[in-house]
Amino acid sequence: MVDDVKDKIALLRKEGYSYDWSRRIYYNREVKKVFSLEALGDHDMRWLKQHLKESSSSRWHFYFSLGPSEAVKNDLTQVLSGYAMS
Amino acid sequence: MPCPSVEEQRKDKLNTLRDEYFSLLPEMHRLERLLKIEVEYSLRDIVCELDIHEKIIVTSRVKGCESAINALLKRQLPQEGQPGKIDPAQTYTLKTLKDLVGVRVAVFPRNPLMNKIDDALVKRFPKWKDDPVILSRGEEGEKRVLALKYYGYSDTHVDINAEYQIAPLLTHLFWQVEHEAFYKPSIKLKGIENNPEMETRVEQVLNALEEFEETFKKIESEALSSNS
Numbered sequence: 166m167v168d169d170v171k172d173k174i175a176l177l178r179k180e181g182y183s184y185d186w187s188r189r190i191y192y193n194r195e196v197k198k199v200f201s202l203e204a205l206g207d208h209d210m211r212w213l214k215q216h217l218k219e220s221s222s223s224r225w226h227f228y229f230s231l232g233p234s235e236a237v238k239n240d241l242t243q244v245l246s247g248y249a250m251s
Numbered sequence: 252m253p254c255p256s257v258e259e260q261r262k263d264k265l266n267t268l269r270d271e272y273f274s275l276l277p278e279m280h281r282l283e284r285l286l287k288i289e290v291e292y293s294l295r296d297i298v299c300e301l302d303i304h305e306k307i308i309v310t311s312r313v314k315g316c317e318s319a320i321n322a323l324l325k326r327q328l329p330q331e332g333q334p335g336k337i338d339p340a341q342t343y344t345l346k347t348l349k350d351l352v353g354v355r356v357a358v359f360p361r362n363p364l365m366n367k368i369d370d371a372l373v374k375r376f377p378k379w380k381d382d383p384v385i386l387s388r389g390e391e392g393e394k395r396v397l398a399l400k401y402y403g404y405s406d407t408h409v410d411i412n413a414e415y416q417i418a419p420l421l422t423h424l425f426w427q428v429e430h431e432a433f434y435k436p437s438i439k440l441k442g443i444e445n446n447p448e449m450e451t452r453v454e455q456v457l458n459a460l461e462e463f464e465e466t467f468k469k470i471e472s473e474a475l476s477s478n479s
Binding site: 170171174175178183184185186187189202203205206 | 362380382385393396399
């Protein structure tokens, strides 16, 4: 299971995603997508590849196992849209 | 002529691996020194800009002989008492291990330094493979990345694998204590790392260290905002 998560992480890193240590998410500011580490463990590689392929938009897209709530989305959008992670 | 038993084959292989280890050792030490220098040089700009409370500590190590052999044996040789034989066509070599030589960059605080360091080192070692250290509590349990880790061959040593890790400094210090207690224990404490109660405590320590950093970062941000 852990090896499976590592493969997904490797793919995200190859696609230019960075890891946020506080929030345990992989994010890419260019395509405005966020994947939680939990979601990587809960879904298969096909799920990840499908969402990576989806075209990006001006809004942030969050791929979490549960939620996230609107409050969390707003907080992440603010932080991720800034120049530095807090 | 009787075939050597599994035990005899195993002993023979152990001696061969020990010979291999000591023949590789001078180059492993050389690679250790070179890799540490390369990592430190790659981080020089980041180090120059550190705030007084921020820390980057670079350590290195060569894997010990028995530790290297045990790591290889777990993967390749048959268990005692189980049927099977060592494949005479297969060469067992320590060179297949990914971490004969290791460098660790320990960082405080983790955000945003760890990502900056990661970017700098990925630029320097672009072909090295990503193999993060992940803590996972069972299949359904919570997962977390404890450290970033990469392995590969350096430009100067194309047959000995090395790795570098980027870890939070507090986690690195805890691991040093844990390693001494768990992996070099007296015979009475053998297997302690697999004790479920101990596993829970380890996770609690890691949680506490993470929360310490979160609180520190929060207070630091508040102090900076109130001073500006």
